[in-house]
């Protein structure tokens with residue numbers, strides 16, 4: 199259990215640091231919102247890292263802590279040192295959340311079998327759920343055709359009985375929807 203939790207710890211430290219990197223380096227028209235969001239997620243990951251590390255200590259293990267050890271163990275591909283465009287920042291974050299959430303499922307199952315309810319509860323309530331929520335913020339918008347809205351035009355009042363152009367909503371100065 200301690201080994202699995204140290205893996206989860208290393209990957210949580212990695213995603214925590216990715217969030218701070220992106221908080222600092224984000225740019226473009228969505229800078230302000232993403233700058234704040236990335237830092238919020240960083241702060242939440244700080245809490246999760248602490249929770250996992252202290253659980254490891256409580257179980258009698260030794261938590262990994264230093265960057266070199268994290269780099270050796272983590273399954274999360276480190277991002278390049280330089281600045282990245284927003285879509286290039288977000289895609290690896292989603293991948294990292296996926297890795298962490300799968301580990302949470304595996305640890306919860308193993309903890310359940312071992313009768314370790316404390317670890318089971320911790321990975322589900324304190325790690326899995328917040329990671330689900332964080333990744334929800336970065337999900338791509340569903341791809342679907344934009345709804346076809348009627349074309350709105352203004353016009354002078356037509357001769358009564360004149361047929362309306364198909365698919366066009368005409369705003370009339372006499373009635374809201376002139377036919």
Ligand SMILES: [Fe+2]
Nearest residue numbers: 221222233237
């Ligand atoms: Fe900051």
